[in-house]
Amino acid sequence: MMVYSNRVIIALTFLLYQPSFADGQVVLSLTENNVISHQEYNANIATGQLAVPALSGLLYAAWYSTTALEPVQMGAGSNLLFTNGTYNFSADNIRYQLVNIGGATPGSAGLAGTLAPEAPIAGSLQTIFTPESATANATYGAIMMKYRIPPASLSATGFISGTYTGVSLIHNQPNRGILGLVGYRYITPASIPISISVPAINKWVSTTTTFTRNYTNVSSFTTAADLDFNLTTFSVGHTEPAFIEIKAQGPVTFTPHGGGATTTVPVNIVQAQGTGFTTTPLSTNYALLNATGLPVPNGNITTVPLTVKISAANVVQYLFKAGTYTFNIDLRTRNSGSTVSDVKTIAFTITTDPLSSIAVQGTPDVNFSYGSLADYQTSKSVNMPNHLLITNNKNYEVYIKSGAANFTRNSIATSIPASIVQVENGTGETVVTGRTLSTTSQSIITNAGAIINRQLSLKYTIPASQTLQFLGKQTGTTPYILNVIYSFTSL
Structure with missing residues (x-):
């Protein structure tokens, strides 16, 4: 008789749990809002992993303890200065605090214990979490830390684009288990580089x-x-x-x-x-x-x-x-x-704006003197060099008129008409159209271009034919007066 038998082989394979950790480093990536607007930097970043030995379910895995429960601690060791060439940034400016481990927040069923308050990154190890007991539960996985840079630290620093390096976090929870299979919970990696990334901004x-x-x-x-x-x-x-x-x-x-x-x-x-x-x-x-x-x-x-x-x-x-x-x-x-x-x-x-100005320069009075027979027999002229100062920023015309129909003496009108006076080009002038004075405005310059501080020379003349108007008039030092009015029109 032949006996056939089937054998079932049971094999146990124990794999050590080795959690993954992104690039094995922490990068604080500042943004334009952080660097330029000085808005607080605040980010939750995975900072290593909590590992539990593979056989912990069969035996047990405790928080590391010798004679007493040890809190979980992290620190930056001796180097507290980030550097980017000659530009430095102190790690004291960065504050951090534990957020969760493996997604479990401190004090929850998956992470029994007490959360330590936020603190600046220090050179020595400082507590981030205190387990409830050496055997308290802790979900393995990423250790999530909150990193914060206050606005005052941002506004007090001149950040140069690039990467600031030089600081690494260490901890007090290394792998102390038996061949990595049995023993204590531990944090990996042993040293976690931290860098600050600053964007190029202009x-x-x-x-x-x-x-x-x-x-x-x-x-x-x-x-x-x-x-x-x-x-x-x-x-x-x-x-x-x-x-x-x-x-x-x-x-x-x-x-x-x-x-x-x-x-x-x-x-x-x-x-x-x-x-x-x-x-x-x-x-x-x-x-x-x-x-x-x-x-x-x-x-x-x-x-x-x-x-x-x-x-x-x-x-x-x-x-x-x-x-x-x-x-x-x-x-x-x-x-x-x-x-x-x-x-x-x-x-x-x-x-x-449309601007214009006309002013009489120097001594404004035009004086005619009749003191001899010859004066009454000839025409008399008075030249007034640069008599008017004209400014106008549009094309313009200049007008002249008499302030009254007749001369006055002691503010009393006389029979001497304004029309005895003629106004024309003064020495060197060619633009003035000669006019006989009247109470009606008459143009003496037409369609002239915009000008600044144009000095206009004029000549006032009383022809010999008009001196008959003076016969029978009172003589003496009291003058006969006539006002002449100049005005603008912008075109």
């Missing part, structure tokens, strides 16, 4: 993008000053030295007051300048204002000491006419390689 964080100026007085042009637009409201947030560039989008556009064809003014009348910047007339190509980058300050925000300027001479020459002048510029901040940059467009509007 952007405008505080800007005023519209600027205006309104000219309302003649004196703004007759005694002109430079027109300055202060751009120190502009601040750049940066983690690398910042280079500032400027360009115009096109020429200055002029729209006349009251309508008319739009024209342009060269944009190079506008220049950029500032402390540490090269004075640069604008063009439609970017111009670099600073050959040396603005250094990264504490808080990572630099106020840009920039002024956009039009000189007094160019204000008079190009902005005098009544109307609206507009132009746009692009202001760019970038790093040295132009890999990170930000552009803001700034709009400028300059308005010049």
Whole structure:
């Protein structure tokens, strides 16, 4: 008889639990909000793993204990300084606290014990959690820690883009079990590197993008000053030295007051300048204002000491006419390689109101003296060099009229008519149309172009044929007086 038998082989394979830990390090990745806006950094990050020996279910796995229960501790050892080249950041600025282990929060069924308060990362080991007992339950898995950097620490630091390294966390829960199979709960890895990642940032964080100026007085042009637009409201947030560039989008556009064809003014009348910047007339190509980058300050925000300027001479020459002048510029901040940059467009509007002024210069009186027979027999003229000072920022006409129909003496009207006086070109003048005075306004200059501080010379004449008007009139030192009125009309 043959006996057949089947055998079943039972094999027990014991695998040591080795939890995974992402890249074996902790990276605090700061954002733009942290670095530039100084918003608190707050992140929960897996910081090692709690491992339980593979046979702990068959035997037991306790929190490490010798004569008394040991709390779970972490610390940074002796090195408390993160470094990025020559730029440092103290680990004391970072506060941390246990969040959970294997998803179980302290005090829960999966993690019996007491949570330690938040504390700054210290050089020596400090408690993060105290188990309820040496045999208290603890779910294995990732150790989740909360890391926090307060706003005050962020604003007091000048962060440079890149990675800050040099600090590692250690703990007091190494693998003390038997061949890693039986024994105590332990934290792996033994040393956990911490780094701080800072992004490359170069952007405008505080800007005023519209600027205006309104000219309302003649004196703004007759005694002109430079027109300055202060751009120190502009601040750049940066983690690398910042280079500032400027360009115009096109020429200055002029729209006349009251309508008319739009024209342009060269944009190079506008220049950029500032402390540490090269004075640069604008063009439609970017111009670099600073050959040396603005250094990264504490808080990572630099106020840009920039002024956009039009000189007094160019204000008079190009902005005098009544109307609206507009132009746009692009202001760019970038790093040295132009890999990170930000552009803001700034709009400028300059308005010049219709302005006019006419004034009599020097001694205003025109004196005729008749003291001899010859005076009555010849024409008499009085030249008044630069008699009027004229400013008008639109095409204009100048009018003249007599203040009354007749001369007065002692404020009493006489029979001597205003029409005995003629007004015409003075020495060197050619633009005046001669007029005989009357109480009706008459133009002496027509369709003249805009002008600043035009000096006009006039000549007043009483022809010999008009001296008959003086016969029978009282003589003496009391003068006969007539007021002459000059006025403008803008076209």
